[in-house]
Amino acid sequence: MKLLRYGPVGQEQPGLLDKDGRVRSLAGIVDDIAGQALSPESLARIAALDESTLPLVDGTPQDDLRLGACVGNIGKFICIGLNYADHAAESGAAVPPEPVVFNKWTSAVVGPDDDVQIPRGSKKTDWEVELGVVIGTGGSYIEEADAMRHVAGFCVVNDVSEREFQIERSGTWDKGKGCDTFGPTGPWLVTPDEVGDFNNLAMWLDVDGKRYQNGSSSTMVYKVPFLVSYLSRFMSLQPGDVISTGTPPGVGMGQKPQVFLKGGEVMRLGIEKLGEQRQKVLPAA
Template identity: 65%
Template sequence: MKLLRYGPKGQEKPGLVDADGVMRDLSSVVDDIAGDVLGDASLARLRGIDASTLPRLPDGARIGACVGRVGKMVCIGLNYADHAAESNLPIPTEPVVFNKWTSAIVGANDDVEIPRGSTKTDWEVELGVVIGKACKNVEAADALDYVAGYCVVNDVSEREWQIERGGQWDKGKGFDTFGPIGPWLVTRDEVPDPQQLGLWLEVDGHRYQNGNTRTMIFNVAEVVAYLSRCMSLQPGDVISTGTPPGVGLGIKPTPVYLKAGQTMRLGIDGLGEQRQRTVQAE
């Protein structure tokens, strides 16, 4: 099942994609794709709906972030060995954890703002994991039972603020618009193995990233279990699980960074595609 949220920013309504690829309105059934709606029982109820009876979305409707009321967005750094190598950093022995502020979250096709004075804004296609029920201190063997589904994430990053401005990654990762998620939340029953997903990213038609989740250092179950030891996880929390090689920072001999007026296009097998235009922040 593919769930979505649509409408103006801050006024999104719930929806789904039916078997024919038609986007339908779910607001007569649930108030949002958030909280308890992400639990197993609620998702099972939604699967039982005859989607053809639901209204079609209006033509041209904006697709918002696929999850509402996100409590926290937790990210894993350097989770692909070849990305760690291109960043000139050692392969982690434990997951590298940082945060994106929830104010960074936007829709899959919303504009991405280049911060004032930035010359090192970068891209990172990542697999997003959405928590469906609360968990704490879970074992890796059970961790995927707590996942509602998966989505595409662009972990946009400002490298100067991330690396050169005092060493706290959160600063370079959390600018407004730096967390596009969606377009869909694809429920876990449609993703039998999250470690067999191709993911890719292009800028202005040039493919920079082309990887697969099978090369993660710490797989999804291990990441969820590890984080549940550091913090409790609640329904609607989003985990971004790291990026494969091909980021602008790693291009040799000269890194390549984003500037206003470019187009990023990215996607993951079965989870849909994103397309963002870069604009200069005011």
């Protein structure tokens, strides 16, 4: 299944994408694509529906029908750094002996095609296409062998990052990662049965039509089951938490010379089987 949220900002409604690429309403079946609606029991109930009987929503998704972030009321937006061997190499960093963990503040979350705003004082705003993992069943001290039972699905994340804030301004990475609009998420949450081999998904990102990132989840160092298990040692994972699992090479910081967003650009990015995003970049207000 491909689950989604559609409608104006702050008024998003739950829906699914049918086999013809049209949006069907899930209003009255779940309150939102969030929390307990992501449990295995809830997903099984939605999967059992005859989608042709669900109300058809006017408009074309990602055209004249806005999509919000594919998960509502995200509790924790957990990110993993330097998790692709080839990205670590372009960053001049060694593969870390344990996953690098940081946060995006949930106020950064926007829809997959919403504008990205350059923050005031930014010198080095960058892009990162990432595989997002959505938790459906919570837990602590999850065994790696059981980890996928806790995953509701996967999505595309653009881990927009301000590198000067992140690296050069002292302290943790978080302040360069969580600026408003720095977390486009979606277009849809795709359940694992429809994704298949999540360890071998093509990933790409263009800026103004130039391809910068062209990688694969196959070069991920710490794989999804390990990450779910690892993170659950340090915090309880809860339904609706999102884990953004790192990026392949091709970020602006890794270019020679480096390339950063200034405003006026258009980013397009996608992951095989998970859909595409498109964001206009607005200059600092």
